[in-house]
Amino acid sequence: MHMNDLMARALAGALIGLAAVPGGKEAWAQQRTTIQLTLKNHRFEPAEPHAPAGQPLIILLRNLDQTPAEFESKTLRVEKVVVGGGQVNINIRPLAAGRYRFFDDFHEETQGFLVVE
Amino acid sequence: MAFPFALEGTYNEIETKYIFGFTDGSDIGAEGEKAIELETNGAFRKRHGRYSAIEQEVEFEAVPTQFFAYELSAHGMAHAISGVDGLDDLHRVTPSGLSARFRYLLIGRGPGSPIGLTVTAEPEWSRVDGTSGIFTRSFGSNFKILADTELIPNRLFAAANLSYAPEIDKAVGEPVWTRSSTFGTTGALAWRFTPKVTVGAEVEYFRAYESFGFKNFQGHAMYVGPTLYIQITNKMMFAAAYSTQVAGHAAGDDQPLDLANFSRHRARLRFEYEF
Numbered sequence: 001m002h003m004n005d006l007m008a009r010a011l012a013g014a015l016i017g018l019a020a021v022p023g024g025k026e027a028w029a030q031q032r033t034t035i036q037l038t039l040k041n042h043r044f045e046p047a048e049p050h051a052p053a054g055q056p057l058i059i060l061l062r063n064l065d066q067t068p069a070e071f072e073s074k075t076l077r078v079e080k081v082v083v084g085g086g087q088v089n090i091n092i093r094p095l096a097a098g099r100y101r102f103f104d105d106f107h108e109e110t111q112g113f114l115v116v117e
Numbered sequence: 118m119a120f121p122f123a124l125e126g127t128y129n130e131i132e133t134k135y136i137f138g139f140t141d142g143s144d145i146g147a148e149g150e151k152a153i154e155l156e157t158n159g160a161f162r163k164r165h166g167r168y169s170a171i172e173q174e175v176e177f178e179a180v181p182t183q184f185f186a187y188e189l190s191a192h193g194m195a196h197a198i199s200g201v202d203g204l205d206d207l208h209r210v211t212p213s214g215l216s217a218r219f220r221y222l223l224i225g226r227g228p229g230s231p232i233g234l235t236v237t238a239e240p241e242w243s244r245v246d247g248t249s250g251i252f253t254r255s256f257g258s259n260f261k262i263l264a265d266t267e268l269i270p271n272r273l274f275a276a277a278n279l280s281y282a283p284e285i286d287k288a289v290g291e292p293v294w295t296r297s298s299t300f301g302t303t304g305a306l307a308w309r310f311t312p313k314v315t316v317g318a319e320v321e322y323f324r325a326y327e328s329f330g331f332k333n334f335q336g337h338a339m340y341v342g343p344t345l346y347i348q349i350t351n352k353m354m355f356a357a358a359y360s361t362q363v364a365g366h367a368a369g370d371d372q373p374l375d376l377a378n379f380s381r382h383r384a385r386l387r388f389e390y391e392f
Contacts, residue, residue, distance in 0.1 A: 072147060074129075077145075078148045096230070101130065116228070
């Protein structure tokens, strides 16, 4: 019993420590910039949306195709399935300036770049 | 050559989490990812006799945010030991424990930073001693700092890990709990020689203590070995690593290599299916 208590405390301490690391929770509460994105004929429109650096973003993705798609980006660190004819909202943390590739994981030739400046 | 060994294709971004073998990459995955993973770890050869210890993990992984990922794992172990100095002969396959792994991304590699940095904690409960195979009660955790970078964008990667793994255990029938810990540092290079296949090499160095700190030094070992990573499909990957002990020494033992606290050879296989 004593050992179980010890391990539970150690685990709780580790989790609290990880949660306390500064990483952007306060940033999530800031005003978000909205990016409208559509997917039609397996093409993103616009293919290179622009966004300001250092602000949280929200991507509103409308899939105008009848087939499902999976919005994914390694550098944005998000993936989300959107059904045919559907819409999803994707929250993005504040980003540094640069080009962030995104793509449809179900049709990888379908890609675009989020240009943060 | 057939997919995924085709040389043609585009070298887009790759997730570095598993491309370095025993060394972990800093990537934690994408928010929204869920995956099932099979991980097999083998340890082979001790001083004299025959020795193999294979641990099989079944893991569920999830990435709930862009900064945090976790894994929940069930473990089983198979031991085949005969004629090894200091160990009883044993042939047994048994469920061995449960663990979790928490990854927190401090710095994401990408346009804003050439370096990725992640901290992890892996608490584990085990009912089987990993080395001897005897029944025990042990609690431990492996804490790591993971760093990696792209030396050539999307082609050549480097990573380094620092680890500290304290453990407390008590064999069945024994009255006293024993403290131990292992400190480790590893470094790895990975070269993506096709868009789907990455090969590499790594060096690992470990020091074992019979305490939570640096007291009661038990031995040290250095391993080197190759690594392989194959992105089978967008949702499936396979990774393999092998390493052999090339230097080391056990406290109180004049012979080369530390085969009391570490094995001569190690191997790891990973298969992941994302859904």
